[in-house]
Amino acid sequence: MDVTDTVHSYDIPWSYGGYDEPLTVQVLETEAATVLFGSGTAETAADLLDAIEDHDIDVVIVEHGDIDHYGGVPALRDAFDLEVAVPAGDADFLAEADIEADQLLEAGETYWGIETISVPGHTPDNMAYRYGEVLVAGDTVCGSDSPFCAEGDWPGKLAPLTAELNNDDSLTLRSIPTLLDYEFDVVLLTHGQNVLEDGYAEVEALVEALE
Numbered sequence: 001m002d003v004t005d006t007v008h009s010y011d012i013p014w015s016y017g018g019y020d021e022p023l024t025v026q027v028l029e030t031e032a033a034t035v036l037f038g039s040g041t042a043e044t045a046a047d048l049l050d051a052i053e054d055h056d057i058d059v060v061i062v063e064h065g066d067i068d069h070y071g072g073v074p075a076l077r078d079a080f081d082l083e084v085a086v087p088a089g090d091a092d093f094l095a096e097a098d099i100e101a102d103q104l105l106e107a108g109e110t111y112w113g114i115e116t117i118s119v120p121g122h123t124p125d126n127m128a129y130r131y132g133e134v135l136v137a138g139d140t141v142c143g144s145d146s147p148f149c150a151e152g153d154w155p156g157k158l159a160p161l162t163a164e165l166n167n168d169d170s171l172t173l174r175s176i177p178t179l180l181d182y183e184f185d186v187v188l189l190t191h192g193q194n195v196l197e198d199g200y201a202e203v204e205a206l207v208e209a210l211e
Helices: 042-051 073-079 088-096 169-181 199-210
Strands: 007-012 023-029 034-037 059-061 083-087 103-105 114-118 127-131 134-138 186-189
Touching: 007 042, 007 186, 023 042, 023 134, 023 186, 042 073, 073 083, 083 088, 088 103, 114 169, 169 199, 186 199
Parallel strands: 034 059, 059 083, 083 103, 134 186
Antiparallel strands: 007 023, 023 034, 114 127, 127 134
């Protein structure tokens, strides 16, 4: 799906824990590089490569240290001459999973025209990423339609992930309001439906529900 002329979103078939829900990956074409967010798993690699075959990927950003975000990296390295970028605070864990980073990402910096945002909790150095009016949220939040969202009567299109999927659920919930320090309209997710307009208002509604 084309979100804009330079931002693209692809659903990859996936199942986990008895639930069938696509993994969604994002491709951003900046002036500096064509960047893929998320790699899927080793099992989804063939579908991922089919989905992104029309893009000449320069960089894959592993948004955080979860296998559905890093498991497809070996297949991507085989298919593309690319860099692998990971949050610095998740790098040791990823190295133990044999994912070697070419670029360590620090929060509050800009890489390839993309701003990094620290939202820890889901993993120790979980990040979200902003490019213009587009927020790539990764697993910082998910769609309220996702089977992986926390139980609750959520007021809009967004929800937190269920507590058992977070490294530190309390920290995750405290981190979500940080997103409101940034301007954006679109929120792209890994789990659940992307929010293609009024994304800032949707995050505001979620934050109010968490208070």
